[in-house]
Amino acid sequence: MSKRRVIPGFGMSLGFSITWLSLIILIPLAALFIKAAGLGWEEWRELLGSPQVIAAAKLTFGASAAAATVSAVLGLLVTWVLVRYEFPGRRLLDAMIDLPFALPTAVAGITLCAIYAPNGWLGEILASLGIQAAYNWLGVFIALTFIGFPFVVRTLQPVMADMGKEIEEAAATLGAGRWTVFRRVVFPLLVPALITGFTLAFARAIGEYGSVIFISGNLPMKTEILPHLIIIQLEQYNYEAAAAIATGMLVVSFSLLFLINLLQRRIDWQNR
Amino acid sequence: MSISIQSIRKTFGSYTALEDISLEIPNGSLTALLGPSGSGKTTLLRIVAGLEFADPGSGKILFHGEDVSEISTGKRGVGFVFQHYALFRHMTVAENIAFGLSVLPSGKRPSKHEIRDRVKELLGLVKLEGLDKRRPHELSGGQRQRVALARALAIRPKVLLLDEPFGALDAQVRKDLRRWLRQFHDEIGLTTIFVTHDQEEALELADEVVVMRNARIEQIGSPQAVYDTPRSPFVYEFLGNVNKLTDTSGSHQYIRPHEVEIRFAAECDPSTDELGTIQHLFSAGPVASLSIRLDNGSFLDVEISRKILDEMCLDQKDRIAVKVRS
Numbered sequence A: 001m002s003k004r005r006v007i008p009g010f011g012m013s014l015g016f017s018i019t020w021l022s023l024i025i026l027i028p029l030a031a032l033f034i035k036a037a038g039l040g041w042e043e044w045r046e047l048l049g050s051p052q053v054i055a056a057a058k059l060t061f062g063a064s065a066a067a068a069t070v071s072a073v074l075g076l077l078v079t080w081v082l083v084r085y086e087f088p089g090r091r092l093l094d095a096m097i098d099l100p101f102a103l104p105t106a107v108a109g110i111t112l113c114a115i116y117a118p119n120g121w122l123g124e125i126l127a128s129l130g131i132q133a134a135y136n137w138l139g140v141f142i143a144l145t146f147i148g149f150p151f152v153v154r155t156l157q158p159v160m161a162d163m164g165k166e167i168e169e170a171a172a173t174l175g176a177g178r179w180t181v182f183r184r185v186v187f188p189l190l191v192p193a194l195i196t197g198f199t200l201a202f203a204r205a206i207g208e209y210g211s212v213i214f215i216s217g218n219l220p221m222k223t224e225i226l227p228h229l230i231i232i233q234l235e236q237y238n239y240e241a242a243a244a245i246a247t248g249m250l251v252v253s254f255s256l257l258f259l260i261n262l263l264q265r266r267i268d269w270q271n272r
Numbered sequence B: 001m002s003i004s005i006q007s008i009r010k011t012f013g014s015y016t017a018l019e020d021i022s023l024e025i026p027n028g029s030l031t032a033l034l035g036p037s038g039s040g041k042t043t044l045l046r047i048v049a050g051l052e053f054a055d056p057g058s059g060k061i062l063f064h065g066e067d068v069s070e071i072s073t074g075k076r077g078v079g080f081v082f083q084h085y086a087l088f089r090h091m092t093v094a095e096n097i098a099f100g101l102s103v104l105p106s107g108k109r110p111s112k113h114e115i116r117d118r119v120k121e122l123l124g125l126v127k128l129e130g131l132d133k134r135r136p137h138e139l140s141g142g143q144r145q146r147v148a149l150a151r152a153l154a155i156r157p158k159v160l161l162l163d164e165p166f167g168a169l170d171a172q173v174r175k176d177l178r179r180w181l182r183q184f185h186d187e188i189g190l191t192t193i194f195v196t197h198d199q200e201e202a203l204e205l206a207d208e209v210v211v212m213r214n215a216r217i218e219q220i221g222s223p224q225a226v227y228d229t230p231r232s233p234f235v236y237e238f239l240g241n242v243n244k245l246t247d248t249s250g251s252h253q254y255i256r257p258h259e260v261e262i263r264f265a266a267e268c269d270p271s272t273d274e275l276g277t278i279q280h281l282f283s284a285g286p287v288a289s290l291s292i293r294l295d296n297g298s299f300l301d302v303e304i305s306r307k308i309l310d311e312m313c314l315d316q317k318d319r320i321a322v323k324v325r326s
Helices: A010-036 A041-049 A051-084 A090-096 A105-116 A121-128 A137-163 A166-173 A178-207 A210-216 A226-235 A239-271 B041-049 B093-102 B112-125 B141-153 B171-188 B199-205 B223-228 B233-238 B306-312
Strands: B003-012 B015-025 B030-034 B060-063 B078-081 B159-163 B191-196 B208-213 B216-221 B243-246 B252-255 B261-264 B273-282 B287-294 B299-305 B319-323
Touching (some): A010 A239, A041 A239, A051 A226, A105 A121, A137 A178, A166 A178, A166 B141, A178 A239, B015 B041, B030 B199, B041 B159, B041 B208, B141 B159, B191 B199, B208 B223, B216 B223, B233 B252, B243 B299, B287 B319, B299 B306
Parallel strands (some): B078 B159, B159 B191
Antiparallel strands (some): B003 B060, B208 B216, B243 B252, B261 B319
8 A cells, every 4th residue: 555545544444344344244154154164065965955945945035035026116116205205294104114124023023923814904804815924925925025125215215316306307308208207217227226225125034034933834844934944953952054054045145145236236337 | 489478477385486477589599598596587498398387377388379388398399408417327328319219109200220310410410429329427517418408409399498508517618618509509590598697608698688587577688788778777787797886865876897987096077087096906818807996985896908007007006086977
């Protein structure tokens, strides 16, 4: 760092950042990998290849992706309403978006379960329509949507608010209808933020435990999520196996998030 | 295409933005809406564009005799250029310019080939050949504004509306672009209205200047007319520098700095002149400007040619006589 910089303290702040990152992220992760390495190769393959783990992985990643997608669509709509319209109760609605962040996830889980179970408020109505919304895939999906949705709103909101009316007006004077303006001008500009929101919701959903386990029912091979499998291993003092599943999860999650990031960079670069 | 604005009113809640505005804009003219911020000039332009609608039952906007008051902005055939360009930053320059053509219903939309030719033609018109693949962030302010202009022209608008078109540019680019726009207007002859708060810009560029203030039109006329015969003290003060002199009876008199005559204090004629002291003298340029403190306490800005200044050998603190009465 022989080059002089205008902003002082680069060395110190970088040092701090790396120390801090190490303490709270890198060291725990390293410990996890070391623990997982206690298992032999065969044991690894057997554990991660077991039908129960594979079923749980499919459910976890599948339901997370579906929930994040739906969160992205709904989040876009809600953000639009929050940013574009003035209506009584707007601030209240705005504040309510953050509730899933603050609520203990177990509370959320029990509440969702109570509402969506076949004898619950909404569950009863859905059951009369022949839809079961708890103790199955749909229940997991509902819980993950609840958890992920605020991420999308909060990432989109500032971008949409900053966008201003002018480009939409410009498009309108050029003859574009409302839908065309949205499709060709507004939406493309929101895509990077939308992907960030999706990614955050997705990442959160993969690791989510508290709000899911009540509504899912945790039926092995059916409604069991990966974090729950880890807990089961922990309860049996099977620390290596728990660490191994966690490591597998991390590797897959990291690869997916990394891919999404690459995609976003590409779009961002085009959009600049 | 002539534009006729007939008793337009616009209120936002309890705030009146436009109060019974009527204005005739002849075909092919270049008209400036000039006024301080809050005078209603931008609102008027936006109503002409169809981006804003006049109060119900207030008045009409006619394009070439045809009532367009209820027609949406996209169908009015107006080219609108925004102060901050409002380019689509996720599109290339060519895509920006082609936008208005590409959103036409499929029956009316030109072929890809025709659109490409039109974009090329427009890029030539605004002197941006070869920049078609760039994105807006790779352009300078002046280039962006010309892309915005080309984009507005692509739909072959019947009128061109510019909202503070040079507001966000540096002084030099502003001057160049201003001159270019005047020349450009003379070439294509499109009826054009532009909004500005810069009197110099309005006077230099426009065929006709509409001076606005507090939701009303203060004066309409050629640049020469509004400058030489302002109809109100407001117009007098708004159009260029002016000295406001208050005589002993309390009535005001306006005199432009270049209209003031000066002579040596020894030659003072008490019936028309006031004595004063040169407080400050600035002479870097073809015209020297003097700030004179009169003995009655008021200040007067005076502009004289360098030649006169040199001949009189004036300097700061010199006593001088100023002719303020005819």
